[in-house]
Amino acid sequence: MSTRQDDWSRLRQLPLREIALRLGYRRDPRDRNRFRRDGSVINITGIRFYDHRKNRGGGGAIDLLIHAEGGSFTRAVERLRQLAGDLAPEPEPKTEPRRELALPPPAASAWPAIHQWLTRDRALPDNLVAALNRRGLLHADARRNAVFIATDRKRKPTGAECFGTVMPPGGKPFRGMAPGSRKDSGSFWIPADRSTVHTLFITESAIDALSAFSMPELRNPGTVFLSTTGAGRKLPAWAEAWKPQRILCAFDADDAGDEAAEALAARDPRTQRLRPKGGKDWNAVLVARHPR
Structure with missing residues (x-):
């Protein structure tokens, strides 16, 4: 006979997405991991x-039910049994x-086109683009992608952000990470100067x-400008080695950027939006300052 603890463990492992739907949440059509209902976005x-x-x-279906409906642990367990029906616990995720x-x-032959795209279309300073290329932190590949090298604090490569410059028929230019990139180990970053780091200025790219x-x-002294390759909801662990006193969360001016910034600020009091x-x-701000 299964114990009470076994039953609680089974209930905690029920698929949260399905439980959320049964609690009245609606799936966000723009993000498969986001669910909304009045007064709540999870x-x-x-x-x-x-x-x-x-x-x-929180973690697990019992926590989600208490969060959504309030009440005691015992009430949440009983309510979850009613909601769950024939739902089975989620299988343990496979480790790939x-x-x-x-x-x-x-690809040296592609560099002139990438250099022009970055300086003309993206309005980045010519001397900055050239310096990054000389230092091996930026290059062009054979597919005419701009390749920004992600590194750890000791400048060991951990991946790359790739921006396509060729428009495919009926599509958008490629944008993604190089195969095997490890966002948990490093990212693209550049310091404002050589002084002691006290501020991280984090962006989405x-x-x-x-x-x-x-x-x-x-560009204030002691600041490192860092890409999190998307709107991350926590500071990458590897960046904590700088022991920053302040985190400027400079994500995009949209709902996703605002929500990620709110989550980061709730997790880390050093964060300012x-x-x-x-x-x-x-x-976009830089391009507007330097119209062609």
């Missing part, structure tokens, strides 16, 4: 959830072997980090 990852409106989260890092090799770096009013003004992201 993100679900495995058996973890986080409510961006209430700045609270890590892919080996495969950085796109430089390498181009946004460089765009903000290019604005004199933002810095929303781009005059454009959706920092590159």
